[in-house]
Amino acid sequence: MIDRTSQTAQPQDGEQLLDRVASVYRAGEMGYREQLLATGKLAHEYVLFRLGLGHSRPAAVQSVEGRLSETGGKSVNANRLIAVYHVTTLLGTGVDYSRVPYRTLREFAQLVERHVDTDLWSVRRGLEESAPSLFRECAEAKPVPVDLEGCRAKVQALLADAAETDARRTAEAAMQPHATEATREEAGTAAIRAVAARRKADAASQRARADANEGDDGQEGSRRVGRPRWHEEPAAKPDTQRMATNPVAAAKQATPKDLAHQIASMIGACRDPESTLEALAAALPWSDELISAFAAGLASNPTPHMSDVLLTLSEEAEDLVSALATKRNGVATVA
Numbered sequence: 001m002i003d004r005t006s007q008t009a010q011p012q013d014g015e016q017l018l019d020r021v022a023s024v025y026r027a028g029e030m031g032y033r034e035q036l037l038a039t040g041k042l043a044h045e046y047v048l049f050r051l052g053l054g055h056s057r058p059a060a061v062q063s064v065e066g067r068l069s070e071t072g073g074k075s076v077n078a079n080r081l082i083a084v085y086h087v088t089t090l091l092g093t094g095v096d097y098s099r100v101p102y103r104t105l106r107e108f109a110q111l112v113e114r115h116v117d118t119d120l121w122s123v124r125r126g127l128e129e130s131a132p133s134l135f136r137e138c139a140e141a142k143p144v145p146v147d148l149e150g151c152r153a154k155v156q157a158l159l160a161d162a163a164e165t166d167a168r169r170t171a172e173a174a175m176q177p178h179a180t181e182a183t184r185e186e187a188g189t190a191a192i193r194a195v196a197a198r199r200k201a202d203a204a205s206q207r208a209r210a211d212a213n214e215g216d217d218g219q220e221g222s223r224r225v226g227r228p229r230w231h232e233e234p235a236a237k238p239d240t241q242r243m244a245t246n247p248v249a250a251a252k253q254a255t256p257k258d259l260a261h262q263i264a265s266m267i268g269a270c271r272d273p274e275s276t277l278e279a280l281a282a283a284l285p286w287s288d289e290l291i292s293a294f295a296a297g298l299a300s301n302p303t304p305h306m307s308d309v310l311l312t313l314s315e316e317a318e319d320l321v322s323a324l325a326t327k328r329n330g331v332a333t334v335a
Contacts (some may be wrong), residue, residue, distance in 0.1 A: 032059055033102040039068070043078050083109040086121040091135035100139050107152045110159060126162050134158055151209040156201035160194070166212060167194035178288030 043064045050060035061078045068076040088097065088110045097105070111131040113124045123131050138151040167190040173179060174187035254262065267276050 029101055030098065033100075033105070036081060036102050037085050037088060037105075040081035040083075044082045044085060047078075047082070048119060057119065080106065080109060081116070083112060083121075086112050087135070090121065090123050091130075092139070093134045095132075095136045095139050097135075097139040101148070104138070104148050107148070107155050108138075110155060111135075126165065127158065130158055130162075147208070147211075149204070149208040149211040153201070153204040156204040160197040160201035163190070163194040163197035167191045178226070231243070291306050 003173070046064060047057060047060045050063070051057060064078040065076050068078070084102070084105050087105055090112050091108060108131075111123055111124055111127055111134075114121050134154055138147075138154065141147065141150075167187070170187040170190040174184045176183075
């Protein structure tokens with residue numbers, strides 16, 4: 001039992017004890033990271049072994065996850081374990097990432113990709129130079145500890161930049177005289193992904209700023225219990241007076257601008273806006289007018305938001321209403 005009445009304890013004793021607490025915690029954090037990285041390495045080797053026997057990859061991954069779940073008593077994402085391991089091999093060469101916790105390494109898993117035909121991994125296309133540079137910047141940043149939210153925001157910004165570059169490239173290809181329907185569809189999907197990526201990057205940046213300012217005004221900031229994951233204004237509710245019960249009927253009756261507002265509000269209110277945007281891209285008939293409108297939306301907004309581009313599209317492509325109205329499945333997906 002601690003003698004709370006002792007008069008011999010000195011303030012420096014408390015500081016030394018607190019330092020020991022932090023040291024032990026740090027050792028535990030780093031040990032946890034090393035064990036998970038080793039697990040990811042062995043899981044990758046096991047998957048390759050099973051593939052060599054002619055087994056399917058899903059079966060191999062399921063075996064890994066099943067055994068680890070039995071061992072740890074909770075569900076495990078084997079693909080993520082493997083991806084994070086490859087973050088260290090592909091981005092961490094020559095970099096001292098000993099101070100980087102596993103949860104921060106996990107953010108960089110989005111910058112590497114697996115090749116389906118060989119199950120080997122590489123840095124994502126177009127990020128061969130920028131991804132390792134960003135990893136080094138975050139790993140060697142001062143002061144300790146590495147800023148999780150700051151790294152997350154930088155990763156999302158890098159992905160958004162890459163998505164916008166890809167969208168411009170595919171849009172140019174789609175506008176060529178002999179562009180195929182597949183090329184136009186690819187351009188439309190790339191445009192949607194670029195908007196979604198920038199929206200996600202903006203949200204991550206806002207969260208990072210909130211964390212950086214935490215405590216400045218005596219508030220608990222973004223770590224307050226129950227705070228939403230993304231710091232965004234609540235999505236505007238659809239105008240029920242303008243919308244009919246049948247979404248196709250609503251599309252036929254609405255003006256292009258009103259319909260764009262409704263679509264933007266519905267996508268913003270759903271649980272997974274990025275996946276919904278991709279579904280919308282797959283459902284739309286990507287005519288030259290729609291491609292031009294999306295390209296114009298991206299060009300007119302340095303940091304485009306989904307709603308901005310949708311509204312630009314509605315103003316420049318008057319056939320949006322008929323395009324959506326004739327795609328009942330597309331409208332149903334959005335709703």
